[in-house]
Amino acid sequence: MRKSDHLLARFFIFTFGLLIMSLGIVLIIVSDFGASPWDVLHVGLYYQLGLSIGTWSVIVGFAILGASGIMMREWPKLGAYLNMILVGLYIDMLMMLPFLTEPQGWMGKIIMFIVGMIIYSYGMGMYLSAELGAGPRDSFMLALTAKTKWKVSNARRFMEVVVLIMGWLLGGPVFIGTIVFSLAVGTFIGIALPQCRTLTNKWVYKKSEIQMMEEIKRGASL
Template sequence: MNRMMRGQIGPRFLVYILGLLIMSLGIVLLIVANLGATPWDVLHVGLYYQLGLTIGSWSIIVGIVILIVSSLISKEFPKTGAYINMILIGVFIDLYLLLPFMQTPDHLFGKILMFAAGVIIYCYGMGIYISARFGTGPRDSLMMALTMKTGWKVGPVRSCMEIIVLIIGWQLGGPVFWGTIALSLSIGPIVGFALPQCQALTDRFLAHLKKEKVFIAH
């Protein structure tokens, strides 16, 4: 086991779950705001419109397909964190969507506020779950597998993935609007700003727990 993780699996897992909960809330706010969702959620919503089930179910099903493709490309099984990420985000999305107050605002101003809150919450949730260093999700696993296979840089690979998924989701009737473009332009910079903050906060939290453990042991 990695020395960094030794003795801190529990706390790191709690941070990981918290991050997934927050990120899933951001995803749902973006979907409910109805101003455009992330490319992957455009696909999930489009599949929901065409085939039924739930948005969270399609998030999990698409995740399973992605992990299979990633395994075939990289010739190795994804890490445990990818499976946890896939299942929990799908479950959390459906649970949030069941909340009675999770409704699209009647006015544009309310939609914009919900959308903006969704972007911030989504990015900081991502920063928190990544800061736990407990593994990434299926989409990131596929991105890394394609990067190793093609020799391309991460940026072009991720962009191609997002464009292809967005086109498929749009053809299925998923929610593509100006917010989708805004998301594509803003998520990277916001995550780049949020991740160092989340990492510093998580590291401080884990260091504090470690000091308390040492103090109790003495």
């Protein structure tokens, strides 16, 4: 595969992964079982200052991206900025879909929430595997991991708890699912990311089976 074909394939994986991740975000919000910590913050800002949830996702993203750049002492990749804008647009677009409505019973809420978490994690793993630049929150997660030498799962849990407190103080929608997301999302991502990287490498880069097995082993330690 030519280098230009590699880039095109990676761009497709990147943008499709962002769409999948955004769908997971929206499912979690609509489930009414408790928004993810970042979305507790976005919704809280929406409640207090107006605009839209997607718009606040972009605005907060700019601030987080700046912090990541300072920590790593380098400019984030172009994909990080594209990530920030597309996720905001995708969230607002998906929130308008008429068939994505809040489930009536508790079982439906729980199922939608869990499905949303799974979709979110694999969407993130998919776009990160394209290696076109992590988004603002994920850039910060990776920067924190690099600086502290923590596992990805531990760094993500720390971020989620801090943001949760901020969003709660702003009046964001905190419920049981919010706590579950904060504690479990790092593990979900730790499982999804190496799997997505392996599939991307197999499709785009045609890496050998030995190289892919090494990546799977590294992912198991996340």
